[in-house]
Amino acid sequence: MQRSTKATETIRWITKQLKPNTDFVEKNMKIERKEATLLFIKTVVDGDQLQKLVIKPFFEMDSETHYEAYLQSLPSQQEITTKEKLIIELTKGSVIIVIRGQLIMLDVKKVNTNNVLEAAIETTTQGPQYAFSEDIQTNINLVRQRYHEPTLTVEIFEVGAKSHQALALMYDRETVSQEVLNKVRKNLKELKEPIIQSTVELKRVMSKKKYTLFPKMMVTERTDRVVYNLSGGKVVILLDGDPFAIIAPCVFFDFLSAMDDNYYPYFVVKFLKGIRYLGMFFSLVLPGLYVAISSYNPEIFRVQLALSVAGSRVGIPYPSFIEVLFMLLIMELLIEASVRLPKVISGTATTVGGLILGTAATEAALVSNIMIIIVSAVAISNFAIPINEMNTAVRVMKFVLLFIATISGIAGLTLGLIGLVMYLTHLNSFGEPYLKVFIQKKANENEGI
Known part of the structure; x- marks a missing residue:
């Protein structure tokens, strides 16, 4: 297989970085005149999706051109920017396909935390009983199922210099205060913590005043509370791997209101x-x-x-x-x-x-x-x-x-x-x-x- 010099150097660099890991896989696929190489970490990749979306179509299609066009059309394709970004995405569950000297990256991560949980802390006698899960995509889906406005906006950030956790910033661009939105964005971009694993920790590091006793942001597990606050012009933050959301800004009255109201x-x-x-x-x-x-x-x-x-x-x-x-x-x-x-x-x-x-x-x-x-x-x-x-x-x-x-x-x-x-x-x-x-x-x- 003819590879471009840049692709070869990138593969060599990725292999050097990840080769000490026993779960790193570099697999060559070849049949007749078709050839492709897969790079992935098998413990974070969904094997069934990998087989269905990547491996099986390679052996069923007539040519490398058709296979490359097929990969380019998949909605799970991710944009490739830098080598460092490539290796981070590999650790999250992406797979890199090398074909005709081109690198194509697909998201096929294995998700074990997408089960929707019941509300255990903010219980209610009437109304919806389900809360968030620990998967950010599932949580965004839960919010969108309850809030069908086209003005609902989702921005994806990355926090944690070492954990590289995905973070979703959600708001209704018609009702949100631009001043509040800009302050939240600025706080998120200024975070320097190496690892952030929970929304409570994120709320603490976002607070500028270290010794404030009373909370200024609300942490909630309820999707209905999130939807009410979105419609009221507030900003919601979801962190991948945590079944809670942050609502900002919040005032004193908010903390004495229950969903039963x-x-x-x-x-x-x-x-x-x-x-x-x-x-x-x-x-x-x-x-x-x-x-x-x-x-x-x-x-x-x-x-x-x-x-x-x-x-x-x-x-x-x-x-x-x-x-x-x-x-x-x-x-x-x-x-x-x-x-x-x-x-x-x-x-x-x-x-x-x-x-x-x-x-x-x-x-x-x-x-x-x-x-x-x-x-x-x-x-x-x-x-x-x-x-x-x-x-x-x-x-x-x-x-x-x-x-x-x-x-x-x-x-x-x-x-x-x-x-x-x-x-x-x-x-x-x-x-x-x-x-x-x-x-x-x-x-x-x-x-x-």
């Missing part, structure tokens, strides 16, 4: 949203409020209630701050254990552990009965927040407010809440004010889902 009647939705905001407020305030009232300002309560609280603390050998901190840390340990333990035993272990610890602590006069009630109420209230990133931020923030209330009582707790609101007002997500929904009416019905 789209499926229930108006007044039911308003009631449920009120419960979530109330739960967040209780989670933030109750620990600090208990310390402030029991140690600094008992006159806020009626006499009977103040005496009841004081009586429940009889025999406890340390101040209320230590009591609250001890129980909150135990609760956080139980939550962390429930996440790390195998699912089969996590629920039982943490429930039994919580009951035993709570009962033993009250009988040993280490904590009061009222403290057990408050810690349980805080834990339940925290779980009412539907998005995990905001849930975690509130869990951390309640310790800050507890510390402030320990120093200066009710006055300090009030100033701490005002400071928190001022801090949130100072934040922005890709130029959008973080508390935007409280000062500006939504542009359309779908925004903020």
Whole structure:
């Protein structure tokens, strides 16, 4: 077979780079006057597709010209730019066919992660139950099946200097803010991380402020949430190998909205949203409020209630701050254990552990009965927040407010809440004010889902 000098040099270079790998294959195909060479890595290539699309047609067609024209017409053909790009695509599952001195590259990767998963984190009682898979092409297909606007745009990027993960940037070019879109593109192009394997990691490295507690981008597993946000003019990022999507920009209100809000009647939705905001407020305030009232300002309560609280603390050998901190840390340990333990035993272990610890602590006069009630109420209230990133931020923030209330009582707790609101007002997500929904009416019905 006559090869061009450039093709021969390229093949020699690729072989030199990949020859140490035992799964690298360089296979010659020859029959009569036809000849071709295949280069691929067999562990990432779909053998059935390779046989059907590449090998079998070679032996069935009359000439090299017909075979080359056939390969050029396949939709899986990829553009060849540089030698470095060639070798990266080979590691992803492409095959290079050398025929008549020309290099043709086809995508025949083996995909084992394209199973559509059920929503496990953002569950809903009504509405769609399926979430994303770990294959980016499948995820794009899931979004397009629900969003049939021709203005839906998909841009493919590559992130990770060593992992070379495919990344899809999706938006509706009619509704998206160009300023936001340009900022997201700029952030993606400036990424210097060698390996990015999850959307949560991608969200972290995209954030310019390293020590921001409250999330500015939302990570979701639900296709219906992605579609609602696309229609509202937001940008969605999908990463190959991860069953979650990033939505940007996101404001405070977005993290307290659940997908069930789209499926229930108006007044039911308003009631449920009120419960979530109330739960967040209780989670933030109750620990600090208990310390402030029991140690600094008992006159806020009626006499009977103040005496009841004081009586429940009889025999406890340390101040209320230590009591609250001890129980909150135990609760956080139980939550962390429930996440790390195998699912089969996590629920039982943490429930039994919580009951035993709570009962033993009250009988040993280490904590009061009222403290057990408050810690349980805080834990339940925290779980009412539907998005995990905001849930975690509130869990951390309640310790800050507890510390402030320990120093200066009710006055300090009030100033701490005002400071928190001022801090949130100072934040922005890709130029959008973080508390935007409280000062500006939504542009359309779908925004903020």
